[in-house]
Amino acid sequence: MLTCKHATELMSQELDRKLSWRERMALRLHLMMCNGCHRYRKQMEFLRRAMRRYGGGDPGGG
Amino acid sequence: MKDEIERYLSERRGDLVRFATLQLRNRDQAEEAVQQATLAALENADRFAGRASVRTWVFSILKNKIIDRLRHGQRESTFSELAGPEEDGADLAEYFTERGFWRPGAKPARWVEPDDDLEQEQFWRVFELCLEVLPERTARVFMMREVLGFETNEICKELSISTSNCWVILHRARGALRGCLEERWFAA
Numbered sequence: 001m002l003t004c005k006h007a008t009e010l011m012s013q014e015l016d017r018k019l020s021w022r023e024r025m026a027l028r029l030h031l032m033m034c035n036g037c038h039r040y041r042k043q044m045e046f047l048r049r050a051m052r053r054y055g056g057g058d059p060g061g062g
Numbered sequence: 063m064k065d066e067i068e069r070y071l072s073e074r075r076g077d078l079v080r081f082a083t084l085q086l087r088n089r090d091q092a093e094e095a096v097q098q099a100t101l102a103a104l105e106n107a108d109r110f111a112g113r114a115s116v117r118t119w120v121f122s123i124l125k126n127k128i129i130d131r132l133r134h135g136q137r138e139s140t141f142s143e144l145a146g147p148e149e150d151g152a153d154l155a156e157y158f159t160e161r162g163f164w165r166p167g168a169k170p171a172r173w174v175e176p177d178d179d180l181e182q183e184q185f186w187r188v189f190e191l192c193l194e195v196l197p198e199r200t201a202r203v204f205m206m207r208e209v210l211g212f213e214t215n216e217i218c219k220e221l222s223i224s225t226s227n228c229w230v231i232l233h234r235a236r237g238a239l240r241g242c243l244e245e246r247w248f249a250a
Contacts, residue, residue, distance in 0.1 A: 003162025008154070012233035016207070016214045036169035043240050046176050048208065050189065053180060054081075055209035056121025 002030040007037045011044050064107040070116045071100050078124055080190060085128045085205045087144065087198050095131055099124040129210055133220065141221045144198035154237040170240070173248045185247060192242035196235055203228060204235035 002010075007030045010023055019027070031038050071078075075096065082092035102123050110119050157168040164170075179185040193201065203221065206212040212220070218228050 003158075004164050005154075005158045005162035008157075008237065009229075009233055012236050013229050015236075016229060016232060036164045039170040039172060040240070043170060043173060043176075043244075044236060046173070047236060047239060047243075049177070050180060051208035054186070054189065055125065055211075056118045 002026045004030075004034060004037055007031070007034070008040055011037070011041050015044065015048060063110055063112055064104075066116055067103055067107050067110060067120070070120060071103060074117070074120075075100075078120070081121070082124060082128060084190070084193050084201065085209065086131060087201065091131060095124065095127040099127045102127070125210055132206070132210075141199065141202060141223075144202060154234060154241075157237070157241070171244055171249050173244070176248070179247070188243065188247045192239050192246065195242065196238055200231055200235045200238070203231045204239075207232055 007027060010019060010027050013019065014027075031041060078096045078099070079089075079092055082095045083089055086092050086095065099120065103120050106123075110116070114122075157165060159165050193205075196204065203217055203223075206217050206220070207214065214225060214228050214232075217223075218225050221228075223231075
């Protein structure tokens with residue numbers, strides 16, 4: 001069973017490398033049960049969009 | 063088009079310098095990079111086709127100038143001189159209990175329609191503030207990855223750090239940025 005701490009590590013790493021099948025399954029299972037981590041993941045995706053836009057990646061950005 | 067670029071460069075110079083300072087963590091180098099980018103933008107103004115926004119176009123030039131500096135500067139010594147927590151430091155430990163679950167009160171809150179906030183100037187002020195308070199080494203790696211578009215293995219090579227160390231630093235940066243935005247913006 002994945003801890004939240006470990007789950008957040010995987011949620012960061014999935015932005016930098018392809019997770020293994022086992023890691024993806026463990027993470028998926030954890031996210032189904034933990035709404036804190038579920039939010040964390042959405043927020044990670046948001047941070048990536050925000051950083052891209054901050055760096056001028058998105059036309060008309062901030 | 064040229065007028066538009068000139069206007070942007072003069073009106074938004076502060077934005078450019080702040081952006082470059084965040085990447086380079088050195089005000090003089092940042093000023094120089096902005097100057098180079100400004101010159102390059104003016105010289106090539108006739109190549110700007112108006113397909114991207116002026117901001118996107120200018121930032122892409124500035125990013126290249128920053129990348130040149132990171133690549134050709136004395137990057138290794140510069141990186142090791144930057145202030146930052148030790149690699150093995152407990153990451154984001156303050157958020158978790160000893161058993162590794164969210165500490166009461168540290169659990170991520172719900173952010174309501176965060177993408178709408180990207181349209182607000184005030185959001186970006188807070189965003190920059192949260193980037194500024196990242197430790198220097200953490201910020202360097204994070205910016206290379208998320209803003210300058212380096213792959214993780216390139217970052218490791220450029221900065222002479224291990225891949226796993228790189229992941230730890232990126233994780234720490236994202237967690238800290240998330241926590242700061244939640245505290246200062248989404249739950250403020």
